[in-house]
Amino acid sequence: MGAILFPTHSQYLASLGAPHPLSPFPCVSSLPPSLSLLHLLPACSSFDCLQPKPQNAITVAVSSRALFDMVKDRKIYEEEGVETYVKYQEENENLPLNPGPAFYFVKALEQVNARLRELYPKDEELFDIVLMTNNHAQVGVRLINSINHYGLSIERFCMTGGESPIGYLTAYLTNLYLSADSEKVQEAIEAGIASATMFTANKDVPYSDKQLRVAFDGDAVLFSDESEQIVKEHGLDRFFEHEQMNENKPLAQGPLKGFLEDLGKLQKKFYAKNERLDCPIRTYLVTARSAASSGARVLKTLRSWGLEIDEALFLAGAPKGPILVKIRPHIFFDDQMFHIEGAQQLGTVAAHVPYGIGQKYYKSKPKDDTVKK
Numbered sequence: 001m002g003a004i005l006f007p008t009h010s011q012y013l014a015s016l017g018a019p020h021p022l023s024p025f026p027c028v029s030s031l032p033p034s035l036s037l038l039h040l041l042p043a044c045s046s047f048d049c050l051q052p053k054p055q056n057a058i059t060v061a062v063s064s065r066a067l068f069d070m071v072k073d074r075k076i077y078e079e080e081g082v083e084t085y086v087k088y089q090e091e092n093e094n095l096p097l098n099p100g101p102a103f104y105f106v107k108a109l110e111q112v113n114a115r116l117r118e119l120y121p122k123d124e125e126l127f128d129i130v131l132m133t134n135n136h137a138q139v140g141v142r143l144i145n146s147i148n149h150y151g152l153s154i155e156r157f158c159m160t161g162g163e164s165p166i167g168y169l170t171a172y173l174t175n176l177y178l179s180a181d182s183e184k185v186q187e188a189i190e191a192g193i194a195s196a197t198m199f200t201a202n203k204d205v206p207y208s209d210k211q212l213r214v215a216f217d218g219d220a221v222l223f224s225d226e227s228e229q230i231v232k233e234h235g236l237d238r239f240f241e242h243e244q245m246n247e248n249k250p251l252a253q254g255p256l257k258g259f260l261e262d263l264g265k266l267q268k269k270f271y272a273k274n275e276r277l278d279c280p281i282r283t284y285l286v287t288a289r290s291a292a293s294s295g296a297r298v299l300k301t302l303r304s305w306g307l308e309i310d311e312a313l314f315l316a317g318a319p320k321g322p323i324l325v326k327i328r329p330h331i332f333f334d335d336q337m338f339h340i341e342g343a344q345q346l347g348t349v350a351a352h353v354p355y356g357i358g359q360k361y362y363k364s365k366p367k368d369d370t371v372k373k
């Protein structure tokens with residue numbers, strides 16, 4: 001898994017071929033044969049529905065079970081079969097679904113879009129949310145009604161009918177894919193797409209409605225898992241030694257680096273309008289590394305990428321949950337399930353990035369034995 005390469009967004013675009021600058025659709029000629037043009041049409045067919053072109057937008061694809069709480073619905077599907085499930089959804093199509101784990105994150109993205117539109121009315125560098133679902137088309141009515149009920153601006157729908165989402169994610173030039181289905185997320189990560197499995201927080205925590213807050217773990221999330229491998233295979237002492245020796249050698253990029261870059265690009269648009277102090281995006285690094293022994297390499301790596309992070313928290317192995325309660329991020333990305341579970345227990349919406357050596361370790365060892373650094 002360490003060999004997965006995560007391209008920059010521009011490399012990703014180049015690999016797909018340059019789309020026609022006036023085309024509202026991404027590289028239609030390069031779409032997989034199974035993709036019809038219908039999948040790419042915005043849900044509203046009117047031409048006054050102005051969606052940014054995928055090559056300009058920061059596309060965030062969310063699954064229906066990440067956006068809405070569909071736990072009960074899923075149970076009906078699993079226990080009573082597809083026919084009963086579809087009938088249930090049809091009968092309840094005017095009853096809005098409750099918010100799911102990605103809901104407040106999506107709301108916060110839309111708040112940022114609203115601020116960007118005020119400052120740059122004609123600009124297309126905005127978040128574009130795509131609903132990616134393998135639900136039956138009949139269930140689409142309830143999803144649309146729920147989206148309208150909450151006033152969400154989700155114009156693009158992709159109903160995959162049970163097919164793998166990878167072709168669609170690629171076609172939409174997806175910058176981030178969030179789903180409740182860990183297998184699909186794993187598949188997307190292996191295809192080099194930034195993705196995470198969403199988990200609902202165990203408590204309701206109020207979120208900032210003025211600022212999008214995104215927290216990232218470092219190793220195997222923003223960075224590759226190269227240093228994580230040293231911890232897991234040779235222990236902490238060797239890791240500290242290794243990180244100090246390599247302090248000036250930037251770490252390779254991990255699966256979520258591109259998304260931090262996207263956030264940074266938008267932050268700069270606010271800074272350019274003198275809104276640094278009132279920026280509606282704030283980013284956090286929440287790492288188990290300690291500042292003194294292994295922090296410098298991380299900060300120098302970010303600097304070498306030309307990326308800023310607003311706050312860097314080095315916890316030296318302390319649990320992440322309590323600090324995340326103070327930050328109250330709309331989403332927290334981590335590759336290790338024990339950090340996800342710890343965050344979740346204290347009320348943080350956590351997103352698991354299934355990448356790197358930690359996955360193998362988690363599956364083969366009991367939780368309590370996991371080495372923290």
Ligand SMILES: [Mg+2]
Pocket residue numbers: 217218219220221334335336
């Ligand atoms: Mg990590």
